[in-house]
Amino acid sequence: MPKQSKASKQTPRKSAVSPALTFPEILQKETLECRVLLEDQIILIDEFLSVEECKRFVKFIDNTPLELTPPKKKGEAERVNFRFSVTSTSFAQKLHSLLLPYLPSFPPPASVRRRPPHGEKRSPHSCNSNIRMYKYTPSQYFGPHYDDSVRDPETEAKSEWTVLVYLTGIEDGVEGGETLFYKDERGKARETIVAPLTRGTVLLHRHGNECLLHEGSLVRNGTKYILRSDLMFM
Secondary structure, eight states: OOTTOBOOSOOOOEEEOOTTOOOOOOOOOSSOOEEEEETTTEEEETTSSOHHHHHHHHHHHHTSOOEEOOOOOTTBOOEEOEEEEEEOHHHHHHHHHHHGGGOOOOOOOTTOOSOOOTTOOOOOSEEOSEEEEEEEOTTOEEEEEBOOOOBOTTTOOEEEEEEEEESSOGGGTOEEOOEEEEEOOTTSOOEEEEEOOOTTOEEEEEOGGGOOEEEEOOEEESOEEEEEEEEEEO
């Protein structure tokens, strides 16, 4: 798969947060752990959202003006799903504060020359305030692609990891829809790594120049809902 197969540069309809658009509350959980699916590449945090919190977010997304993704342009990945995005610094800050206690130290990108001192934890500065909401119904999918890095024009922080919060999963009767990662190593057959679609789980994966080719597999049954942000680093 050529490297230029990327997520669409076109952004869904975006709204600034208004009193009429208030995100559901998320409570801090006492004991959560990171589960490493692939070292320095893919991390899972199970039960980040409770069942009730997931239900509230699903209802919240269904009340937004979702729109269907447009036909792809040259060099873009095939994608069919409903989506909406909103700029919310306050929700991004909340998401960051809730995730931070459970996050490991992150490796710097290969392009960064200055390395943190030995033993010093490298943590994200913030979460991306561009909050994206996705809804996949049966037969919808997101083809193989790479996620690009973005830079916050105000803070100059740069995104390095994708944050996906699964609001529905196999517990809700969703079949398919897993995120599939493809790991290529010279002299070896391509390895497929499957991130299970589990309700309330956060999937974090590295992006930018270190991004693995990945896809959101076709939803065969049920409805898949996702919240999306990014981990930003200085």
